[in-house]
Amino acid sequence: MIVGEQKPFDEIWEMVKDHKQLNVFGCNTCVAVCHQGGNKEAEILASLLRMRATQDGVDIEIINGGIERQCEHPFFESAEEIIDKSEAVLSLACGIGVQFMASKYKDKPIYPALNTTFLGDVQEDGFFTEKCQACGDCVLGITGGVCPVTRCCKRLFNGPCGGSTNGKCEISKDLDCAWQLVVDRLEALGKLEDYEKITPVKDWSKDRAGGPRSFKLEGF
Amino acid sequence: MEIKTNSKLEKILKSGQMAVTSECGPPRSSDPAGIIEKGELIKNHVDSINITDNQTSVTRLCSLAACVHLKQQGLDPVLQMVVRDRNRIALQSDILGAASFGINNMLCLSGDHQSFGDHPSAQNVFDIDSMQLIQTARYMRDEGKFLGGDKIKVPPNMFVGAAANPFADPFKIRVPRLAKKIAAGAEFIQTQCVYNLDKFEEWMKLICDRGLHEKIFILPGITPMRSVGMAKYLRRAVPGMDVPEELIDRMSGVPKDKQAEEGITIAVEAMQRLKEVQGVSGFHVMAIEWEEKVPEIVERAGLYPRPQVD
Numbered sequence: 144m145i146v147g148e149q150k151p152f153d154e155i156w157e158m159v160k161d162h163k164q165l166n167v168f169g170c171n172t173c174v175a176v177c178h179q180g181g182n183k184e185a186e187i188l189a190s191l192l193r194m195r196a197t198q199d200g201v202d203i204e205i206i207n208g209g210i211e212r213q214c215e216h217p218f219f220e221s222a223e224e225i226i227d228k229s230e231a232v233l234s235l236a237c238g239i240g241v242q243f244m245a246s247k248y249k250d251k252p253i254y255p256a257l258n259t260t261f262l263g264d265v266q267e268d269g270f271f272t273e274k275c276q277a278c279g280d281c282v283l284g285i286t287g288g289v290c291p292v293t294r295c296c297k298r299l300f301n302g303p304c305g306g307s308t309n310g311k312c313e314i315s316k317d318l319d320c321a322w323q324l325v326v327d328r329l330e331a332l333g334k335l336e337d338y339e340k341i342t343p344v345k346d347w348s349k350d351r352a353g354g355p356r357s358f359k360l361e362g363f
Numbered sequence: 364m365e366i367k368t369n370s371k372l373e374k375i376l377k378s379g380q381m382a383v384t385s386e387c388g389p390p391r392s393s394d395p396a397g398i399i400e401k402g403e404l405i406k407n408h409v410d411s412i413n414i415t416d417n418q419t420s421v422t423r424l425c426s427l428a429a430c431v432h433l434k435q436q437g438l439d440p441v442l443q444m445v446v447r448d449r450n451r452i453a454l455q456s457d458i459l460g461a462a463s464f465g466i467n468n469m470l471c472l473s474g475d476h477q478s479f480g481d482h483p484s485a486q487n488v489f490d491i492d493s494m495q496l497i498q499t500a501r502y503m504r505d506e507g508k509f510l511g512g513d514k515i516k517v518p519p520n521m522f523v524g525a526a527a528n529p530f531a532d533p534f535k536i537r538v539p540r541l542a543k544k545i546a547a548g549a550e551f552i553q554t555q556c557v558y559n560l561d562k563f564e565e566w567m568k569l570i571c572d573r574g575l576h577e578k579i580f581i582l583p584g585i586t587p588m589r590s591v592g593m594a595k596y597l598r599r600a601v602p603g604m605d606v607p608e609e610l611i612d613r614m615s616g617v618p619k620d621k622q623a624e625e626g627i628t629i630a631v632e633a634m635q636r637l638k639e640v641q642g643v644s645g646f647h648v649m650a651i652e653w654e655e656k657v658p659e660i661v662e663r664a665g666l667y668p669r670p671q672v673d
Binding site for chain 1: 447451473474475476478479487489490491492493494495498499510526527528531532533535536539540542543546547555602603
């Protein structure tokens with residue numbers, strides 16, 4: 144899923160404080176799972192902004208709402224009226240949702256309340272870790288199910304580097320060395336001899352390097 | 364053995380004699396005087412000098428330009444190239460540029476992560492990895508082609524090296540990893556600083572058991588310690604460094620003003636012992652910001668005078 148983190152409150156306030164009316168708008172899927180951008184979080188953030196407005200003596204009407212997903216047209220049907228009436232929207236969606244709204248409502252300012260941080264999993268309640276960079280050409284089949292693009296800080300395809308110590312990465316003792324994980328997995332799978340196969344240079348044209356990507360299903 | 368390039372290092376190694384290389388870090392300025400001075404200091408005592416490539420991710424005068432300065436002083440530099448800062452276009456371009464100045468050696472490295480350096484907010488590149496850089500340099504030389512497939516009219520003729528850290532984890536793939544670098548095309552190896560001689564010898568034995576020592580020249584890295592403080596720092600703070608407790612005790616056991624001398628003696632003793640180890644083809648003496656001690660170390664290790672080759 145897509146993981147996001149709310150921006151510092153002061154940064155959010157600086158973006159929106161000059162408006163007279165603001166709609167704080169949640170997205171109730173991925174970023175709700177990480178408790179940062181769901182409709183409940185939109186309600187809390189709207190309250191905090193109202194308090195700040197009162198404290199600073201700023202006249203701004205703040206409402207809140209939300210939909211299931213800000214990245215698909217059908218979900219907007221229930222909220223069209225309230226968005227149309229809003230002067231500006233503070234979206235708690237990921238960067239995809241913010242851009243989707245901005246393209247839908249061409250003359251309305253849409254501000255991001257979140258920093259979209261990564262594609263990750265839920266390790267335990269409240270703990271999320273990055274697992275995929277959407278490089279467009281998955282290699283998990285040859286790396287024992289551990290992604291070197293995402294989990295090695297040098298995205299080595301033939302790692303580890305010399306900085307791997309006690310299973311940890313050179314940049315942090317709290318970070319697992321991806322290549323230690325690859326080697327351990329290959330060993331567990333009885334395929335350690337595969338380690339000596341050299342992975343050739345990668346075709347990054349399928350990654351962001353090749354420009355913004357799209358995918359169209361025929362017959363739809 | 365067939366000589367493939369104009370590298371002095373290659374000629375000495377293939378003549379069966381022990382090679383000695385050293386290493387200099389370029390200045391953080393546009394003044395080349397420091398690097399030329401360092402080169403002059405050690406040039407009669409070593410066969411080749413590596414020039415580091417923005418080591419520890421701190422911005423410095425570029426390795427290629429520093430190599431050109433040394434080349435102009437009559438030395439045989441080793442161009443270190445990390446894959447952190449340049450994509451395959453820039454790397455291949457710099458290999459051509461280096462070859463155009465008669466630089467004959469290169470060392471393929473990943474590079475320290477930029478979070479260690481002076482621009483921790485920089486983007487990193489890592490388009491290809493160090494293994495693939497070895498392949499690239501050999502492909503350019505042996506096939507006379509760019510990675511993209513186009514022909515190179517006059518291919519670069521590099522003697523291609525790589526690094527190895529016998530002490531990094533996981534140990535079980537330390538020898539397979541070397542085998543992989545050999546398969547990729549590495550012709551010589553300069554290792555991480557060796558302090559744990561027993562563990563290094565264990566690694567060398569595993570290499571010889573697989574016959575890999577006949578396919579590559581291995582130069583263990585030697586770095587003299589200037590003080591017990593440095594010994595403790597290396598042990599504590601440098602990733603992948605193995606400094607045994609007994610060396611720290613030995614450095615602590617001598618008065619502060621004699622510690623530098625003790626550090627040199629430890630380095631010389633290590634070289635004398637490792638000279639006899641099967642598969643060791645020479646030494647890579649990295650006296651970090653202490654280059655003036657290289658001649659003494661090489662002489663005391665019995666590796667002076669250096670052999671002359673055409």
